[in-house]
Amino acid sequence: DVKVTQSSRYLVKRTGEKVFLECVQDMDHENMFWYRQDPGLGLRLIYFSYDVKMKEKGDIPEGYSVSREKKERFSLILESASTNQTSMYLCASSLWTRSPSEETQYFGPGTRLLVL
Amino acid sequence: GDSVTQMEGPVTLSEEAFLTINCTYTATGYPSLFWYVQYPGEGLQLLLKATKADDKGSNKGFEATYRKETTSFHLEKGSVQVSDSAVYFCALTLNNAGNMLTFGGGTRLMVKP
8 A cells, every 4th residue: 555654743843943854655656745735825845856866946945955865755854944834744755657647646644833 | 837726615515415626727738637635634645637638537426527628627526425525636737847736725625414
């Protein structure tokens, strides 16, 4: 069964703290993604990665960085957390396909982050 | 840029009612279109998809038809159940966008017994 896991379901941090969100997939997928989900805004892509040590900026990368040292793990880093980064963070993975129409992303359950 | 617009929710229906959730898109090319569903406390999962004009995607009683002339991909179900209560996201990807998906804002569906 397909599995994407995220290290925490709920997290509370203080402004200025460094925050690590971890995501692990067990499907040997090449692609991994980090989104944030906010009411009325849907999902917005922060960063994605096509392969180990590769990363690409999404639509809203400011204030975030990522790390992909192993194929199965994709980490999202908030260097200095701010209150406007309070949100639900979703990780996803997908198999590389020649045709994007075959794209199916598998999502983790999400991490709800509160920055005080 | 490319975008997806969904009707705002929540949509509240009684069990066995007919469901329509509207989705329209703007895209510079010819997108593939998707519906994802998020059940309470879970991540998103693919519900159905269509890859070219006039294609119909279907799954679990849900259907959506890719209408190029109206740039729409409305989600329908003839008879909803309480277990269909969830948030539904319309999304698109373009052939030149790699594996990136553009999502709509999501529509919450609440089905009452």
